[in-house]
Amino acid sequence: MDWTHRLRLRNVRMLLSLAQTRNISHSATLLNTTQPGLSKWLKDLEQDIGLPLFERHARGLIPTQYGEVLIEHARRLDAQLDRASGDMAALREGSAGRVVIGASGAAASDTAPLAMLRLFERMPQAHVSLVEGTTDRLLEQLAQGDLDLVMGRAMPGGTEPGIETEPLYRDPIHMVTRPDHPLLSRSPLGWDDLRDYRWIVWPQGTPVRTALEKALADAGQAIPRDAVETNSVTSNLTLLNNSDMIGVASHRAALRLAQMNTLRVLPISLSGFGAVALYWRRESFRPQAVQVAMDCIREVVAAGS
Numbered sequence: 001m002d003w004t005h006r007l008r009l010r011n012v013r014m015l016l017s018l019a020q021t022r023n024i025s026h027s028a029t030l031l032n033t034t035q036p037g038l039s040k041w042l043k044d045l046e047q048d049i050g051l052p053l054f055e056r057h058a059r060g061l062i063p064t065q066y067g068e069v070l071i072e073h074a075r076r077l078d079a080q081l082d083r084a085s086g087d088m089a090a091l092r093e094g095s096a097g098r099v100v101i102g103a104s105g106a107a108a109s110d111t112a113p114l115a116m117l118r119l120f121e122r123m124p125q126a127h128v129s130l131v132e133g134t135t136d137r138l139l140e141q142l143a144q145g146d147l148d149l150v151m152g153r154a155m156p157g158g159t160e161p162g163i164e165t166e167p168l169y170r171d172p173i174h175m176v177t178r179p180d181h182p183l184l185s186r187s188p189l190g191w192d193d194l195r196d197y198r199w200i201v202w203p204q205g206t207p208v209r210t211a212l213e214k215a216l217a218d219a220g221q222a223i224p225r226d227a228v229e230t231n232s233v234t235s236n237l238t239l240l241n242n243s244d245m246i247g248v249a250s251h252r253a254a255l256r257l258a259q260m261n262t263l264r265v266l267p268i269s270l271s272g273f274g275a276v277a278l279y280w281r282r283e284s285f286r287p288q289a290v291q292v293a294m295d296c297i298r299e300v301v302a303a304g305s
Contacts, residue, residue, distance in 0.1 A: 009081065011045075012074045014038065015053075019071045022060035079145035097289025098127040100147050102138035105233045106171060106208065106276050107151035109253035111300055118296040119289075126289050134206060134231050139163065142279055148290045151297065153207030154275035165279050168301045171250040172273045173211055175266040176257075178241045189268050191221050199227040200236055200247040208274050212248055215270040237262060250274055252304060 010031075017027040024042070028035040046053050053067035063071055099119075103112035108130070116128055131138070135152030142150045143160060151168065159165055175194065177183060186193055201223055202209040216222055228245070230236060240247050240263065249263065251273075257263040278297060280290075 011041070012077050012081075014041065015071060015074045016078060018042065018054065018061060019063060019067075019074075022062065024061065076143075076145050082146075097123065097287055097292075098129075099149070099287070099289040099293045100129045100131065101293065102131045102133060102141060102147040102150040102152070104133065104135045104138065104150075104152035104276075105202075105231070106153060106250040106253060106274060108132045108233060109249075110256040111168070111252065111276070111297065111304070112151055114300045114304075115293065115297040118300060119293050122292050122296065123289060126292075128289075128293070132233065139279060142281060145281070148280065148287075149293060149297070150279040151276060152279065154277040155207070159279065162282050163279055164282050165277050168276045168278050168297070169252075169304075170273050170275050171252055173208065173215065173270055174249055174251060174254045175268055175270065176240065176247050176249045176254055176263045177244075177266060179261055179264050181244060181246075181264065181266075183246075183266060184264055187267075189266065191219065191268070194246055194266070194268065195224060198243075198245050199224055200239055200245050201227045201229055202248065203229045203231050206231060208248065208250065211274045212270075218271045219269075250276075 014027065014031055014033075017030055018024065018038075021027045021030070024039050025035050028038045031038070042053070049066075049070075051066040052064050053070060054061040054063055101112060101116070112130055116130065119126055119128060131141070131147060133141075135150070135155065138147065138150045138152055139155070139159060141147045143163060154165075154167060183189060183193060183197070201212060213223065228239070230239075236247050237257075239245050246266070247263075249257065249265075254263060254265050258265060278294065280286075280294070
């Protein structure tokens, strides 16, 4: 018998529970089943597959390399079931469709919300969710099926199989401050002036941090040792607007925030830039709301070029 016949919807949750608790007894309690029954199901599944899914230790279960692969597939199945439930709920409420968009800080301040407004013009009844995060984490959620689209920094190393990508735009970076910062009235402005204040930078390994480090290196400079690291746009804005700290922002986000009188761009040149891309899963079927959202994103990018 094909072992996949043993995996029903409830069994997917059983496997995910074991992966989370690493304990058959705890999972049995959470799943409202018996420990012997859960243990037998797992043993039978491993026998049918012909591979061990977990190593048994005194401290609990540890997924094997085979178990990790199956658990990852189970996570994707579970995410798709959650998405199906959400889609059905949206349709019951009269929605024209549902789309979940992930956006990194570079896109969340400008491109993503403008694309949402354009989408609402096309599909007034659409149900749209926007999730902000770092590009690497958003791509994980995209691969698992939690997101439909991701707008984030272009990943130089490429993406995992099954994920399509399309470059959207190249975005210079700027040093920014609150609107009434003392440095805005200083001319000419030099790097020594900026070092009189604490900086806020994105964490190491993020694309915008890499772009900043390269730009500073081109200028013979480096990030100060006392710089604050945070990947939260909200925290950055709060810190900047309540202190004399100096931050970093992408070009489009900086212009949008300047229009809102939230930030100002410091008149100092940076050679670096970041690239923003659109990501989606390679699938044979794409809901209409997702396709329209992709079109709206491209239109907003073209209008801002």
